[in-house]
Amino acid sequence: ILLDLGKPVHPLSAFHAFAKECAKNPAEQEKTVELWAALNDDEKQKYRNKYEAEMIEYKKNLLNWQAEMVAKGLSDVVDANKFKKMQLASSLAYFHRDFVAGHPNINEEKAIRNAWETLSSEKKQEYEDRWKGDNAANWAEVLAWHEKVVAESRKSAAVQSVQNRTRKAKYEIHRNLGKPKLPSPPSISFMNKLGKGSTEKKEAGKAWTELPDSEKQKYRDQYRLDLAEYRKKVLDWKAHMVAERPADVVNQEEYQKLVLKESDQPKKPPSPNVMFSLDYWAKHGKAPGSVAEIVKAPVEQWKLLPEKEKQKYSDRFKTEMLEYKMKLLDWKAGMIAKGRTDLVDPEEYKQLVLEMSGQPKPPPAAHLMFYRDYGAEHKRVAGSAADLIKVASVQWKNLPEEDKQKYYNRYSNEWYAYEKRLRDWEREMTTMSLEDDEDE
Known part of the structure; x- marks a missing residue:
């Protein structure tokens, strides 16, 4: 359905594009992994460059398509997770149901798949037509439902947020609903005091760079205080929205994360390679540029690091992970004692208790x-x-x-x-x- 609505197709990754070429030759298809490994770096880079170029074009086309869907009032289509639930099963799934109904003693996937493969092309087409017909009817019902909701609830903040799922529209809705305003960063607060004109802004920016560190620190300290106060207000506002307003106004998963953050939940330690990156930046500083350029140097150094040195970071991670789990155990016990089962699942707590008690784990299949x-x-x-x-x-x-x-x-x-x-x-x-x- 998404393709029928003109949604751009995601390009194949470098490896999958190579695998598709190998699939044309049955002899090569069985050795795809080995053939890919045998390619030199220049040959692999050609596939990667092609993929990156296709991804840039795909992202542009996707943004245009999403904007078009929103303009047509089909914002639900843009939300892939919701839309997947609307889609019906494939023609093979239809055959699966019919086969199981006629052969109650056979429910093995392989046997059903073999039966499908031996089916005549005419029979397969019948299932395909049946699926397409039901899918079209389902889509018509979805469109009718959408039009009905928009017609009956045009003034609803929830419907407005669905119809206008853009950053600007969301800010407008949240502002009208009384969401606290994010405090300005230190440099912006300083510049706002000096003026808002374009010429004045340039002069204010220059004045900020020339400001002594002791003066800058005053603005930074005030920003931290304002930010802490803002987070408390946002938490209260989101709690009110979750209780009083439609779910579309506030992302409840985002709200839960914020509540957990404010409840002093212990932080999970970084992985060994991230620990190394943090140490590397502390010693050598971060390279200027994009995120990719910043992380490039420590990633390359990690690859060159001897196994003995890597093991030190792994041991450090294990030690910190054990400490984290002990703190998490205490925190979860405290949340359950306070009746905050919305933040902690008692069953998850029991599993953590068993894990910390040294209960053996079963082997993998x-x-x-x-x-x-x-x-x-x-x-x-x-x-x-x-x-x-x-x-x-x-x-x-x-x-x-x-x-x-x-x-x-x-x-x-x-x-x-x-x-x-x-x-x-x-x-x-x-x-x-x-x-x-x-x-x-």
Whole structure:
């Protein structure tokens, strides 16, 4: 439906564009990962350059398409997550339902897929036509619903925010609903005192750069105070909007994040490579330019770092992660005691308690063990982790049964060891519980 409405198609990544070319030749298709790895950097860069150029064009076209949808009153279409829920199943899913209804004893995906492959082209076309017809009817209902809502609730702030989902329109709606105003940064506060004209603004900017650090610090200190006060006001305003206004006015997920931030929730420590980047910037400073240029130097240095040095950061991360989990445990217990189950799920708290108590974890399934091994060998070949998982999944399906059996045996052995550790842990927990009872 989105394509019928003219939505631009997302370009293929460098690796996937190469894989598409390989797919034309069955002999090459089976060795896509190896062939990609065999390409030199210049050849790979050609695919990457093509992808970057296509992405720039795609983003421009997407923005134009989204603006067109908003102008037509079809803002719901722009929200991909909501729109996905409106879409009906594919023609294959229709066949899936019919097949299961006629063969109640067969519900294996592979058997159903094979039955679909053996279906005549005429029968497949019937399912395709049936799907298209139902989809068109569904889309007509969505449009009718949208027109009805707009007609009946034109003055609603919620509908206005859907119809005019632009940054400027959102600011206007929030301002009319009494949202607190964000304080001006230190430099802007200083310049506002001197004047607002274009010539005066240039002079004010120059005056700010020449201002002594001690004077600048006064503006910075005031900005921090104003910002803290602003955050409190925004939190109260959002709580009021969530309670009194339609959900479209305030993003409730964003509100929850703000509440968690204000509740002194412990911060998760950065990963080892991020720790290294922070240390690198503290020592060498940040390079001027875009974000990509700023992060480029520490990323390259991290790659060159010896494994022993990387291990130091990994050990530091593990130590800080343990401290974080202990603080998180105390924080969650405090939130539950205060009745703030809107911030903390009691079940998640129980899981964290079990994790911190040293409860053994079950081993991953056989195919996940294979994915992990395959990823360790090919992690620098495919582009993203998602690409690697897709390729590993195909490789697992094509793996000979005797090789699969090795992973099944490995899983069985690890499961036996896990059950033994679990029994030992349960005995230890029981002993500790009895000792606590005796102390009481």
